Amino acid sequence: MVNRVLVGAHYGLKDWVIQRATAIIMAIYTVVLFAAIAVVRPDSFAAWRGIFANGLMKFATFLFFVSLFYHAWIGIRDIWMDYVKPDGLRLLLMIATAAALVGYTGWVMQILGRI
């Protein structure tokens, strides 16, 4: 019987896989975005906005940010688990991290929705 702890890692391969899957998604998006910038060479608002106005690019950008936030959740949670030993403080920091990242997701939806 595994001794399950509330502020533990939930003992699965799931997060390990998600951290890597989100990394690959972000890596591909990064290359695509740099390529788009290199081709378009945006120097005006219209040109810059044009890169993200395309439906596919908007979807890819949203996917990038969701990947970034999930990836950051796993990484930052690992940092709290490595360095913060008091359970209460660790739980507080985990909740604050998750809350910030969920909030950022809403923020990104707003930004992309207005384009």
Added chain:
Amino acid sequence: MAEITIKKMRPKNLDLMTIRLPLPGILSIIHRVSGAGIFLLLPVLLWLFQSSLGSAETFAVAKGLLTHPLVKLVLFGLIWLYLHHFCAGIRYLLLDLHLGVELESARRSSKIVFAVSIALTFFIGGALLW
């Protein structure tokens, strides 16, 4: 019994001046620090992203900010953090696939990560900021 003997013979070296983290270790801690740094800067970056895409006026504000030398320096550093995290991350993915796990190749690949990420930082950072 054998264990006790080994414990006694184990060399101790707590002289901090002679202990040095090997390059893959330095890569590893920068990977963690860069991830934490990018996380902490997320609100600023999202605000910049929002401004750049909001309207022609907010775009001009964001663009104006990027002409400030100090902002350029911070962003240049951030680009390096991102690219180090990117390159070191690819190295970790390859290690996950059991590619380059031997000591010699692991040391060599960490050198490659530093060389490539720093070169890319000057190339991409230079192209985007100057």
